[in-house]
Amino acid sequence: MTQPYEAMAKLDLPEDERRELKLRAELFLKMCSPLANADTEGAEPLVSVLDFNSVLREDTAGQMLAREALLTNAPEQYDGYFQVPKTLD
Amino acid sequence: MVYLDDSILQAGKIASAGSKMLRNFAAPFDAEVVTRLNEPCERAVLGEFGLEPPKSLPDGVLLCNDVFGHVRTVVAERGLCSLRPTYGTVSRYGLIPTACSMDQIGVVCRTPAEGFSLLARIAGHDEKDGAMFPDARYSYEKPAQAPRLHREALPYxxxxxxxxxxxxxxxxxxxxxxxxxxxxxxxxxxxxxxxxxxxxxxxxxxxxxxxxxxxxxxxxxxxxxxxxxxxxxxxxxxxxxxxxxxxxxxxxxxxxxxxxxxxxxxxxxxxxxxxxxxxxxxxxxxxxxxxxxx
Incomplete structure (x- = not known):
């Protein structure tokens, strides 16, 4: 039941964790059951909890982190870039 | 002494959010709350991304993002005070995110007065956080009148x-x-x-x-x-x-x-x-x- 979602989450759980997760998922869905009967007709989805649009700022350049600072935490880097395994055959 | 939840960035210090995933992650900059506090702070490792109960709480004032209420539960058991400010009043710039529409840095303290005093120093608009009220500063004072009480069942x-x-x-x-x-x-x-x-x-x-x-x-x-x-x-x-x-x-x-x-x-x-x-x-x-x- 949960394995397709496990794959979507980019996880490959050991069997004991998979069993536990399945039980917890069943509890989660049971807990969600009151929502099935709730009348939400006419209510618009509340996407932003603040009633004003504060996302956009002036389109001016601000301070940015230096490339060296960003790469400091990279597990692997090469010639100033993040390094990953080959993505195309 | 002020303690910072390990999900709040401090330049050059490890910010692991309690996770093996970030155990070597050195923060490249200071969170806005750290800049505003402008005093030495210690770090406190709580549960992974706030999803697990903390094993312990530090002896001092703690700033943390307690979405799942695990910290508040321990706080209640120890007779301490947990203060979660209004969403959009304290900058989350430099906070490792959990659930963005609910993330908010709050204060664990001994008394409400201690918490509000600290909150007055860190709250206020920051253009680096895209979901904030515009007020530059907030003052926290006792209301002049007693709060109104009203008993009713919550409909939802x-x-x-x-x-x-x-x-x-x-x-x-x-x-x-x-x-x-x-x-x-x-x-x-x-x-x-x-x-x-x-x-x-x-x-x-x-x-x-x-x-x-x-x-x-x-x-x-x-x-x-x-x-x-x-x-x-x-x-x-x-x-x-x-x-x-x-x-x-x-x-x-x-x-x-x-x-x-x-x-x-x-x-x-x-x-x-x-x-x-x-x-x-x-x-x-x-x-x-x-x-x-x-």
Whole structure:
């Protein structure tokens, strides 16, 4: 039941964790059951909890982190870039 | 002494958010709250991404992002005070995100006065956080009049818990997608493909509660469940928020906990299933972006 979602989450759980997760998922869905009967007709989805649009700022350049600072935490880097395994055959 | 939850960045110091995934992550800059505090702070490692109860709390004032209420539960058991400010009043720039529409840095302290005093120093608009009220500063004072009391049943009380968990898991799942072993954090060994790198890294580095949140979030956002869970939860969230009648009353009083505290030397009385329900009585405040004090 949960394995397709496990794959979507980019996880490959050991069997004991998979069993536990399945039980917890069943509890989660049971807990969600009151929502099935709730009348939400006419209510618009509340996407932003603040009633004003504060996302956009002036389109001016601000301070940015230096490339060296960003790469400091990279597990692997090469010639100033993040390094990953080959993505195309 | 002020302590910082390990999910608040301090330049040059490890900020692990309690996770193996970030155990070597050195923060490249200071969080806005650190800049505003402008004093030496110690670090406190709590549960992974706030999804697990902390093993202990430091002796001092603590700044933390307590979405799932695990910190507040321990705070209640120790007779301390937990102050969660109004969403959009304290900058989250430099806070490792959990559930963005509910993330808010709050204060654990000995008395409300101590917490409000600290809050006055860190609250106020910051252009680096895209979801903030415009006020530059806030002052926290005792109201001139006694708060109005009004007794009534909350109309959507049975929906608060499922709506909170659906939305929190969905948002956490999205935020966890940045941990892929490429740009920062833990990277697994012995992989052949990029896909294998992602999967091995995440499976090895996340704890169980984090894996659970990631999977439940994918479930809630999937084509099969989107309409019944995620979309419906967003609509119910509006009903819950609009049902809080602060035109009738000033304060909403609720129990902090739905179970007895764990007593030293005795086995815990919780069991699987209650884990989802326990210690989350301020979910309504999180969903409605209101402040909460316990």
């Amino acid at each position: 009380a049975d929906l608060v818990e499922p709506v909170f968990h659906i939305l929190a898991y969905a948002e956490i799942s999205g935020n966890l997608s940045r941990y892929d072993g490429v740009k920062f954090g833990y990277r697994a060994e012995n992989y052949k493909t990029l896909e294998e790198l992602y999967t091995k890294t995440r499976t090895e580095a996340f704890g169980f509660e984090t894996k659970l949140a990631a999977v439940m979030g994918c479930l809630a956002l999937s084509q099969d469940h989107y309409a019944a869970l995620y979309d419906k939860a967003l609509r119910a969230r509006r009903l819950i928020r609009d049902s809080l009648r602060f035109d009738l009353y000033d304060v909403l009083v609720l129990p902090v906990e739905s179970r007895l505290p764990v007593l030293a030397g005795l086995p815990s009385l919780t069991f699987r299933g209650v884990q989802l329900a326990a210690g989350v009585k301020n979910e309504g405040a999180l969903l409605a972006a209101w402040e909460a004090l316990s």
